[in-house]
Amino acid sequence: VSRRADERPLKPMGEPGSRRQRAADHGERSLIGPPSGASGEPPDRDASTPGFVYVLAFFSALGGFLFGYDTGVVSGAMLLLKRRMNLSALWQELLVSSTVGAAAVSALAGGVLNGWLGRRICILLASFIFSFGGVMLALAPDKVVLLVGRIIVGLGIGIASMTVPVYIAEVSPPHLRGQLVTINSLFITGGQFIASVIDGAFSYLSEDGWRYMLGLSVLPAVLQFLGFIFLPESPRWLLQNGQNQESLQVLRRIRGDQNVEEEYDSIKASVEEEEREVRGGGVVLLRILSHGPTRRALIVGCGLQMFQQLSGINTVMYYSATILQMAGVRDDKEAIWLAAATSATNFVFTLVGVWLVERVGRRKLTLGSLLGTGLSLALLAVGFLLSAQSSPPVTFHPVDPNNSTCRLYESCEPCMLDPGCGFCFQENGTKVFESSCVPVHQASTDHAAWGRSELLFDFKEGKSPIWAYNYCPTSYSWVVLMGLILYLAFFAPGMGPMPWTVNSEIYPLWARSTGNACSAGVNWIFNVLVSLTFLHVAEYLSYYGAFFLYTGLVFLALLFVLGCLPETRGLQLEDVEDLFMGQLCSCGASSPTHNRHVHYIRVKGSNYFHSDDENSDAD
Numbered sequence: 001v002s003r004r005a006d007e008r009p010l011k012p013m014g015e016p017g018s019r020r021q022r023a024a025d026h027g028e029r030s031l032i033g034p035p036s037g038a039s040g041e042p043p044d045r046d047a048s049t050p051g052f053v054y055v056l057a058f059f060s061a062l063g064g065f066l067f068g069y070d071t072g073v074v075s076g077a078m079l080l081l082k083r084r085m086n087l088s089a090l091w092q093e094l095l096v097s098s099t100v101g102a103a104a105v106s107a108l109a110g111g112v113l114n115g116w117l118g119r120r121i122c123i124l125l126a127s128f129i130f131s132f133g134g135v136m137l138a139l140a141p142d143k144v145v146l147l148v149g150r151i152i153v154g155l156g157i158g159i160a161s162m163t164v165p166v167y168i169a170e171v172s173p174p175h176l177r178g179q180l181v182t183i184n185s186l187f188i189t190g191g192q193f194i195a196s197v198i199d200g201a202f203s204y205l206s207e208d209g210w211r212y213m214l215g216l217s218v219l220p221a222v223l224q225f226l227g228f229i230f231l232p233e234s235p236r237w238l239l240q241n242g243q244n245q246e247s248l249q250v251l252r253r254i255r256g257d258q259n260v261e262e263e264y265d266s267i268k269a270s271v272e273e274e275e276r277e278v279r280g281g282g283v284v285l286l287r288i289l290s291h292g293p294t295r296r297a298l299i300v301g302c303g304l305q306m307f308q309q310l311s312g313i314n315t316v317m318y319y320s321a322t323i324l325q326m327a328g329v330r331d332d333k334e335a336i337w338l339a340a341a342t343s344a345t346n347f348v349f350t351l352v353g354v355w356l357v358e359r360v361g362r363r364k365l366t367l368g369s370l371l372g373t374g375l376s377l378a379l380l381a382v383g384f385l386l387s388a389q390s391s392p393p394v395t396f397h398p399v400d401p402n403n404s405t406c407r408l409y410e411s412c413e414p415c416m417l418d419p420g421c422g423f424c425f426q427e428n429g430t431k432v433f434e435s436s437c438v439p440v441h442q443a444s445t446d447h448a449a450w451g452r453s454e455l456l457f458d459f460k461e462g463k464s465p466i467w468a469y470n471y472c473p474t475s476y477s478w479v480v481l482m483g484l485i486l487y488l489a490f491f492a493p494g495m496g497p498m499p500w501t502v503n504s505e506i507y508p509l510w511a512r513s514t515g516n517a518c519s520a521g522v523n524w525i526f527n528v529l530v531s532l533t534f535l536h537v538a539e540y541l542s543y544y545g546a547f548f549l550y551t552g553l554v555f556l557a558l559l560f561v562l563g564c565l566p567e568t569r570g571l572q573l574e575d576v577e578d579l580f581m582g583q584l585c586s587c588g589a590s591s592p593t594h595n596r597h598v599h600y601i602r603v604k605g606s607n608y609f610h611s612d613d614e615n616s617d618a619d
């Protein structure tokens with residue numbers, strides 16, 4: 001009967017019996033020859049990390065770019081498409097959410113594909129799917145082909161979203177892993193930013209602009225496909241699949257003149273031990289659930305991804321245009337460019353995350369980010385609350401031919417929360433006058449169903465009324481705007497990238513594909529849930545209520561991370577499992593590397609560690 005791993009006590013790294021020690025023991029039997037770094041001096045990591053690993057990270061992260069581009073570009077494309085193809089609200093919703101839905105399905109299926117075909121083939125497959133879907137979208141003759149294209153692109157995004165972080169984590173040296181995996185998230189937000197710029201640039205081409213917007217993603221997809229024809233498979237996957245020589249060759253290629261023997265031994269020992277421990281096969285997910293440390297890792301991984309989406313990032317990104325309209329930006333074109341500024345903020349602050357991840361570690365970065373995100377959400381909510389309390393009254397009640405609900409509202413707030421109505425008003429400086437609540441046009445939310453000319457009749461010459469759909473004019477918009485900027489500045493370095501980074505490193509090799517598939521699936525499922533429910537939540541709780549709700553969820557996330565997220569910085573992937581040996585919610589407190597950054601050096605078959613205080617800062 002095999003020993004249950006969750007019954008094993010938590011062992012400090014380097015103690016006899018830890019993975020590291022087992023790897024060192026295994027090293028004594030190594031066939032590869034004496035280690036080159038056995039002098040007792042820590043290896044000069046910066047000098048010996050070859051550029052090739054950055055090339056690998058770049059080509060892989062193009063998958064992140066496509067993820068960001070394809071999810072980001074659709075809002076701008078939809079503005080043109082809904083007019084060109086006369087799309088109903090249902091079709092618009094379908095075209096937007098089908099991609100995210102398809103990504104959820106393919107991320108879940110990606111686990112099996114990853115284990116079976118390997119990371120490299122999966123990335124090749126994803127870039128092929130992206131290219132094919134992109135061509136289809138660019139040439140689409142009608143909305144049905146568009147829908148099929150969007151689903152195909154979504155399938156690519158799902159596979160890429162779970163494979164790329166795993167691949168980067170598996171090829172990176174431990175001291176750079178966090179930074180390189182976080183670059184994938186940087187590429188996601190970079191993709192969203194470029195998409196918003198492309199949306200802005202091509203919005204002037206009202207005829208065919210959407211074809212360029214949707215089709216341009218083919219370029220990075222083809223670049224990634226070509227690159228990966230020449231790039232190697234992950235050495236860890238190769239070893240797991242018995243291709244030992246190939247694995248060693250790849251390790252030598254990606255580590256340059258560094259000593260690869262210890263890493264090779266460590267992976268090999270880990271694979272062998274896993275084979276013994278998880279002998280018997282069966283469904284990997286069931287094995288994960290019945291094995292304490294991996295079950296706990298899965299809870300942490302999925303919890304992080306769930307809370308990332310429950311923090312409302314995609315609502316805030318999507319809603320930024322409306323927030324800007326509240327702040328007085330009334331021109332459509334100007335709003336599009338300012339929305340690009342929002343995604344630029346998200347991008348720039350993700351860069352801060354790349355810089356911080358190896359300096360402060362995943363845990364502190366996530367905690368700090370959550371704290372700031374929660375406070376910014378509260379500020380956003382207060383901004384919306386103040387705006388609601390000073391909501392301008394309806395002063396003009398035109399006769400409603402259809403007796404719609406719009407005629408019942410006395411102020412802008414309930415009127416704008418009703419998806420069937422909009423607020424029509426005149427403005428003198430910040431003073432609102434001659435305002436009414438009228439039904440929105442069935443085909444487009446850009447104008448009212450009727451009554452515009454009737455209203456115009458009453459208004460002063462030369463001044464046309466402003467049509468506000470989804471927002472109310474307010475003098476507290478600056479509070480909301482500040483909340484928005486602070487939100488992005490805090491979310492982007494931590495809660496944006498860390499769920500992806502942490503998931504790429506917390507599972508043992510046998511559970512890595514499935515663990516990442518599940519957590520990426522959770523991310524996509526909550527992405528759909530939050531974006532589809534936002535307007536309904538706002539209808540019941542009002543905007544400030546919705547943002548207070550997100551604030552509460554971020555507070556829960558903070559407790560979750562505080563209790564359950566261990567620090568993985570600087571550890572070899574094979575050692576991370578040891579962090580989950582203890583109780584789930586003691587991870588933060590009992591992490592063996594807490595306040596201690598372990599650095600191992602092999603000396604003639606035995607090992608010891610240098611602490612951070614000595615000479616091994618990972619910067």
Ligand SMILES: O[C@H]1[C@H](O)[C@@H](O)[C@H](O)[C@@H](O)[C@H]1O
Nearest residue numbers: 185188189313314496497527
């Ligand atoms: O990490 C990413 C990033 O933060 C994006 O901005 C967001 O749109 C995604 O949903 C998220 O997974």
